[in-house]
Amino acid sequence: MTAPTTAPIRRIAISTGGGDAPGLNAVIRATVSAAQRRGWECVGIRDGYNGLLLPERYPQGGLVPLTHERVRGIAHLGGTILGTTNKGNPFQFPVRQPDGSLRETDRSDELLAAFAREGIDALVTVGGDGSLAIAHELGRKGLRVVGVPKTIDNDLDKTVTTFGFDTAVSFATECLDRLHSTAESHQRIMVVEVMGRYAGWIALHAGIAGGAHAILLPEIPFDLAGVAAKVRHRDALGRMYSIVVVAEGAFARAGERALMAPAEAGHAERLGGMGEQVARELARATGKDARVVVLGHLLRGGSPTAFDRLAALRFGAAAVRALEGGLSGIMVSLAFPNVEYVPLAEVAGRMKGVPLDGDTLQTARDLGIALGD
Secondary structure (H helix, E strand, O other), rough: OOOOOOOOEEEEEEEEOOOOOOOOOHHHHHHHHHHHHHOEEEEEEEOOOHHHHHHOOOOOOOEEOOOOHHHOOOOOOOOOOOOOOOOOOOOEEEEEEOOOOEEEOOOOHHHHHHHHHOOOOEEEEEEEEEHHHHHHHHOOOOOOEEEEEEEOOOEOOOOOOOOOHHHHHHHHHHHHHHHHHHHHHHHEHHHHHHHOOOHHHHHHHHHHHHOOOOOEEOOOOOOOHHHHHHHHHHOOOOOOOOEEEOOOOOOEEEOOOOOOEEOOOOOOOOOOOOOHHHHHHHHHHHHEEEEEEEEEHOOOOOEEEEEEEHHHHHHHHHHHHHOOOOOOOEEEEOOOEEEEEEEEEHHHOOEEOOOOEEEEEEEEHHHHOOOOO
């Protein structure tokens, strides 16, 4: 957190970066509405920072004027009207070389020059750990910036929850509810892989709420022997089907995480495929038919729940209040019953995993859910 500044604000920019999450448009609406009540002009940067760093891609301009009419009626919509990207880190921007390869290049000074050229006095950036780490570095270089925590994964530190998480869990739970009937009808093992990266929040919450019989988390390297025993025990009781929820970042004690694609210039590694591995091994160990459902990007889509919508609206308004109060280098944080401000330095580069001593994990154990340990 930088020292409060009294420099006047006339024009602010809004950026949405990283993976999309239900509630982004609600943040945009609240930020614009609150800023306009203070007489500030608002613009949105297209696709993270690409609207300023790659203006040639946008014939109609890389900045979007955000007026009351432009943001009216968008709070319930999924996605983001500004677009987003997870390949546009200005400090490690992927630049095509003459030989066709990509090389990461620091273009942060170009970005700051573009802010100055466009008369932008401050930035509200909405994103996950990567976007907030970028915001922290931009703040250290002098940009007046406030971060808003966004991720369906709920893995950001210093906030009780992030918007998008409740929507993802609600949808995953609905999917599990539907899978119970088809799994029971065919006496199958249904393995459901969910997003979450290196944290098991979605898997744990949806698995408990949706009545899963086993949940595999990144925080607990698993041994499938215990899960297979759980399946056989259910069969012995005449319950001839089982639901297993697998976080995409889960891995076996003697194995590695499953990857869809390795890290490359400008892009982190892509997780995925652990559900298939688990289903194959459980089928071999139990002799039962095992099928896989990968919810994937379905968890990112759709309208935000009332909880996520309200959280996003509160975050957007709080970000404007922070700027009005002269704050910079902070993230708005949900800390019931209020929104608080925490330094970006305490958030950048830190991941919040599922606590192994938390009551939610203990609830799973008390319900008899196998966790692979």
